[in-house]
């Protein structure tokens with residue numbers, strides 16, 4: 671990361687920003703700054719935060735380059751992919767076509783598909799005002815995770831200790847955070863997922879990223 675001087679992560683405990691915090695700890699230990707965005711207090715709607723992310727969500731990553739310029743990156747899928755491309759330990763390289771295709775597929779499955787099913791469950795079971803909730807839709811999303819997503823992830827884990835084979839990649843940050851979320855909803859309650867999550871939770875970087883989990887306020 672020779673042209674980057676600092677990373678600043680806008681984060682909320684147990685949220686999608688934990689995916690990014692986890693990878694940053696894997697890459698840099700404690701060598702980055704974390705700023706808490708108090709979502710329950712509405713800090714994501716301040717003009718300063720909205721200027722960084724008009725979608726009013728975390729994660730947001732501010733990158734300061736050595737030439738003094740800064741860049742703000744949003745969307746956890748994009749941030750994880752971009753970060754992992756800075757450090758060859760965390761992603762198959764672009765000339766490793768087969769591994770790269772599997773890795774990108776797992777990243778997208780997690781970031782754009784399983785993530786949205788989990789979000790729909792949260793919306794319709796917890797967040798929306800009761801009259802707007804649709805229990806059938808929540809159940810539809812639960813069924814999709816159990817019947818469609820879980821078998822794909824289990825098939826991956828039959829081939830290695832990590833979601834993309836024998837080495838840890840950024841796709842484990844995506845999948846591991848999603849599985850942690852799903853298991854909190856009673857989904858993906860399979861011994862293979864339990865032992866995978868045991869391996870992930872044993873990683874010092876996971877422990878640092880989720881150390882604030884008890885401060886999640888709903």
Ligand SMILES: N[C@@H](CCC(=O)N[C@@H](CS)C(=O)NCC(=O)O)C(=O)O
Nearest residue numbers: 685686714726727728729745746747
């Ligand atoms: N697609 C975005 C979703 C980000 C997102 O919705 N983050 C939630 C926390 S998990 C948030 O900050 N919500 C606050 C809000 O929407 O007001 C990503 O993956 O980064």
